[in-house]
Amino acid sequence: MVGKKPTCFSNDWNFSGPVFQSLEILDRPAGLAQDARLMSEQTDKKSTAFMEALASLCKRRGFIFQSSEIYGGINGFWDYGPLGCELKRNIKEAWWNSVVRQRDDVEGLDASIIMHPKIWEASGHVESFTDPMVDCKKCKGRWRADQLPETKCPQGGPHEFTEARKFNLMFKTFVGPVEESSSVAYLRPETAQAIFAQYKNVLEVSRQKIPFGIAQIGKAFRNEINPRNYTFRSREFEQMELEFFIKPGTDAEWHEYWVKQRLDWYASIGFAPDHLHQLVYGKDELAHYASACVDITYDFPFGTQELEGIAARGNFDLSQHQKFSGKSMEYFDQETKEKYIAHVVEPSAGVDRIALALLCEAYSEETVTDEKGQAETRVVMRFHPRIAPIKVAVFPLLKNKPELVAKARGVFEALRKRWSAFYDEAGAIGRRYRRQDEAGTPFGVTVDFQTLEDGTVTLRDRDTMRQTRVKVADLAGRLAESLE
Ligand code: GAP
Helix, strand or coil: CCCCCCCCHHHHHHCCCCCCCCCCCCCCCCCCCHHHHHHHHHHHHHHHHHHHHHHHHHHHCCCEEECCHHHCCCCCCEEECHHHHHHHHHHHHHHHHHHHHCCCCEEEECCCCECCCHHHHHCCHHHHCEEEEEEECCCCCEEECCCCCCCCCCCCCCCCECCCEEEECCCEEECCCCCCHHHEEEECCCCHHHHHHCHHHHHHHHCCCCCEEEEEEEEEECCCCCCECCCCECCEEEEEEEEEEECCCCHHHHHHHHHHHHHHHHHHCCCCHHHEEEEECCHHHCCCCCCEEEEEEEEECCEEEEEEEEEEEECHHHHHHHHHHCCCCCEEECCCCEEECCEEEEEEEEHHHHHHHHHHHHEEEEEEECCCCCEEEEEEECCCCCCCCCCEEEEECCCCCHHHHHHHHHHHHHHHCCCCEEECCCCCHHHHHHHHHHHCCCEEEEECHHHHHHCEEEEEECCCCCEEEEEHHHHHHHHHHHHC
16 A cells, blocks of 8 residues: 655656655554554654665666756656666566566567557556546645645645546647647557557467467556655656466466566565565455456565566456457467467566665665775675676776786776676776775676786675686686676
């Protein structure tokens, strides 16, 4: 359940203030004991401090920036800087590899964002993709009806709320030069519907047989009333969705299979298993056409929240498209000679939410002693090597020794052919290590005077800070053990 601290919709074009502006507080049971409440307040403060430290690092190191920051930002939109876009790319690669490339039974799709508006009628989004919303008649602020503000109206006295009304979350636009109702189109609020619309084409060209799946990664847009918790609930985000088409009656076993597959994938990219949970929907919480749904949730500092939903959706979507398009969505099973509309299991994940969860998972501060014996705080992003934006950084010990620089550049050029690598010769070596710790680079390679004598370099491990000497010729092999 989403929480109680509201943010006002009317300020959207004037986003300013701390990046982590609106902490979402999870609903707590009524009648909470006083000391428990105090503890929760302390926990809330801690989580705000953690998220502010993380957001500050993300800005400082180029993971995440506010969209349009030079104009004051725009609420619910974010840009990923040099490290952030590598991080997202690695998440998408890991997903695509696991869901498409390593399987015989899943095909890929890359569909357009704007599609025929009938798609959204068939899917039910035009009619019911809504949140209840109320306005204040005095200050014109707008809130979700379940997240009303406890504060007074800025115009004085209490807010004067309108009745709750439905607010459709799809962004509307017009196709072609004329702005009229017949040219209305929508920015897709999910990638899934294009998969259903192209199901027959993919089935035909790939010559797959049921069970098989179609996967897609791409942008989705939702005009969320309260974007919040940093990038967690945004208005523009990326989804990774799989529609796995199955024979009716096999829903439960395939649903169980995909929940397990997806949990294994999260472990493979560095999530601690005890930070992930399964939220199993009760029969009375399911959509009328669904037979099962499990959310994979993560312990964010601001509460346990959804990363991915895995739903057994029956044949609702294909049946709707058959009805609205007039095109048959039936499948003919050559072996059993049966005709049916396939059922579907849908694992649907958000790239930005996974990126935020990985940033939370990775962030750590520890006290270490520097070269002069002084205690200092080391901020280190402990990303899993497969996910880390930069895999290896290469340093010449001194930048004013051409023989060290030439050798280090050579090592760097060789490594960058295979992995995202970074070359840095600026400043003391300790500072260079710290910069890479903040970027989450798992390995640092230093070329020093011994390299010129025996062809070895030091290989520094980000997490233990231990350094070992490795022959340049063995370097790629050593890195590959962790990176591939
Ligand atoms: N086709 C099913 C579907 O779209 P959803 O639960 O609405 O289901 C799937 O979205 C995933 O997309 C969520 O689990 C979440 O990771 C991501 N997502 C949804 N809305 C989001 C938002 N406003 N900001 C960021 N990610 C979002």
